[in-house]
């Protein structure tokens with residue numbers, strides 16, 4: 421959904437494409453929720469290994485910026501790239517993205533009965549051909565608390581399967597919501613894309629992306 425930029429009469433410039441640098445179906449749905457349909461979806465293939473002693477905040481910011489910049493540099497047309505990264509942190513500890521049941525179990529056991537922080541960074545980067553665009557980023561912190569989980573409840577959450585591919589091994593938009601007793605911050609950020617902050621970033625760009 422590229423939106424024409426407001427040009428002085430007589431000048432014609434190609435409207436930039438909106439590119440979402442993500443493989444996450446949730447991020448596509450969240451963008452659509454605020455009326456934005458990306459022209460392209462180009463997941464960034466980057467090294468997601470945290471640096472030694474990297475804080476969860478710095479890690480999320482670095483990941484979102486690297487995803488956006490990597491795709492921007494590979495995009496030939498005028499385009500604005502949007503990317504995000506979601507990290508579940510217990511203090512300074514970054515919990516893994518659960519790719520298997522055992523990892524999800526370890527995460528849920530660690531989160532049971534405790535408050536944790538979800539950090540989502542969103543970054544926008546213009547492609548080299550979109551010279552009016554400006555790189556920008558935001559970091560959103562959300563405090564979340566799980567009730568104490570019994571072994572049986574953890575097993576039920578694992579059986580539900582919606583931990584797969586999720587930071588911290590749970591999905592707020594899924595079965596885990598039945599155990600989240602407190603949330604302060606942005607629910608959309610926990611699910612993968614902070615909608616208010618993303619809209620602000622796009623409103624701050626030249627062109628009319630959003631009302």
Ligand SMILES: Cc1cn([C@H]2C[C@H](O)[C@@H](COP(=O)(O)OP(=O)(O)OP(=O)(O)O)O2)c(=O)[nH]c1=O
Nearest residue numbers: 442443444505506586587590591592610611612
């Ligand atoms: C905590 C939590 C995370 N998540 C998801 C959001 C992200 O997709 C994922 C965290 O991994 P990310 O590395 O942020 O994203 P991704 O690998 O899924 O996609 P891409 O890098 O291509 O954009 O966890 C939920 O959907 N619900 C939740 O409640």
